Amino acid sequence: MSDIQDEAAETQHVIGQAEVAAIDATVEGDAVPEVAAEGAGVAVDTKPAWWRRLLASPVIMTFFFLIVTMVIFSVLAPGTFNTVTNIQLLALNVAILTVVSVGTTFVIATAGIDLSIPSGIVLGEVFAVKALSLIQVGSGTAADVPADQTKLWYIIVALAGSLAAGLILGLVNGFTVGYLRIPPMLATLGTLGAGLGIALLMQNGVNIATYALNPVATGQLIPGLDNLILIGLVVVVIGYVGMHKAVFGRHTLAIGSSEEAASRVGLNVERHLLKVYTVGGLASGLGGFLAVAYFSTTSVAGHSTDNLSAITAVALGGTSLFGGVATIIGTLIGVWIPAVLQNGFIIVGVQPYWQMVAVGVVLILAIYADQLRRRARNRR
């Protein structure tokens, strides 16, 4: 490329970045003439600023889509869709998927993928119930006690069981991806099948019901707010800090952006991948614990597409499947879109199967937008 073209490309780039550059001219001193030069670029650009901002931020775009959808359903079904009860029900329905998706966001941020989420959830369920059944209560076990006779320590034992299941699965995933260098899609496809198989073996293919964990889901530590929703929010906050404020998240994004760059500055890429997949496994295990608490039974065959739901939510939210770019808030929004569409279609009397069609289309559009954004950014 000749230097004249080079300079032309620089000017073009300046237009794309003009808005951001105008907001914060961060570098003082020598930078000032450059920033001034970019001022010329701003004048050439005729698109309104809000439009560029919308396109530049996947989170805002998805949030905008969610709000529009909710407004449409509110207009079509006033007094049914837009009620506090319905919104609370929606929040309750998405809470478990939110927890799992936050974990998946970290995995996808490394340009990885975790297909083994269903086995994490199911193993989490099975381990929780198995842990409860180790506790002798009267003639039975803690798994048999009704919800109003449960004790805090039963719940803690069950939680420990679920987290142990998630931990084991996550460590296996992380070891195969990080140290054995097996492509994540195949490594977690393997643990998906193997994990589900182990769960079925442990249960002989039969589900077990337990009411002992119900307070975790439907109890209210904060009056008016179901615990399940509270737990979902807490996990989102932890995920947000972990991804966007902590060194852990920064290293996760760096590895997703360029493993080579990360290892050259001395990051231990293998060990970090092990940690990230462990986070994903723990989130699935916790999801399984919450699922038993909410549905009062294990469901060994009931979660087989939860991996796809979680990946959809993460991608809708604006986390890039190519790694390096991730947003926990986006994931929170992404979880809501399929749920709102499903709920809304049922309420306004559209065949709910349309939800699957709509989510599919929105997903492809969201990823196409991500591609466009990347292409525009890597213009040179």
Place this chain on the structure above:
Amino acid sequence: MCVTVDDATTSDGAGSARRARTPALAARSVVKEFGQVRALRGASFEAMAGEVTALIGDNGAGKSTLVKCMSGVHPPDGGTIEVDGKAVQLSSPIDAERLGIETVYQDLALAPDLDAASNVFLGREIRRFKIIYDQAAMRRQTAKSFADLGVGMVQDLRVPVASFSGGQRQSVAIARAAMWAQHVILLDEPTAALGVIQTAKVLDLIRRVRDRGLAVIFISHNLPQVLEVSDHIEVLRLGARVARFEQGEADVDRLIAAISGAFTNEVAA
């Protein structure tokens, strides 16, 4: 193996004055073999603080291997690496970094999705409460250090470096190395992929880094550029040093003669 010419000691006047000083980074008779291939056959090299030392040679002469030996990527099979006159063991790039040696690779090695400040501090984040990073402080320090180095072309520290031009990215990589290097910066073909104007800016930056007292080691194929920026030039051929020049002693013809084996001023080892 080593090309010898009888008048090898002719231009040694400057060389002996030079040898009175202790090099910031030196390689002494380094040998490196990859299976049957002897990439370095007793290669020596010296770089002084406050100087730009160019390392030139034909493809396959062993330049990159020598740089990798000095940056800890390849431990040498024989010979020693010395930092400030003391022999050191470099078994990983981290060892080299601890000794104040930073390397800028040909392919940059920046994380494209992170902003400049995050790249500069990647792996060495300023932390609060052990696990949280302090983005504001990192951005402040990066802005200050970029301003000190005159890296004015990086206009915004918040956008991902993927949106920067090649020259801007190279500047970020060099400025990062300059921020962390205590002694030495190794630059492996820093201008290979750049246009004319961007190259000039990067060369300016290299001079400013040198003026801070660091030893700058510079690999390039571009001989006019080498002559323009270097205080000292060392020529590698077939895995060993064949010539050394001080600034003003060499011209393009002489460098080509040294690279191709027609000229040497080095005593055979």
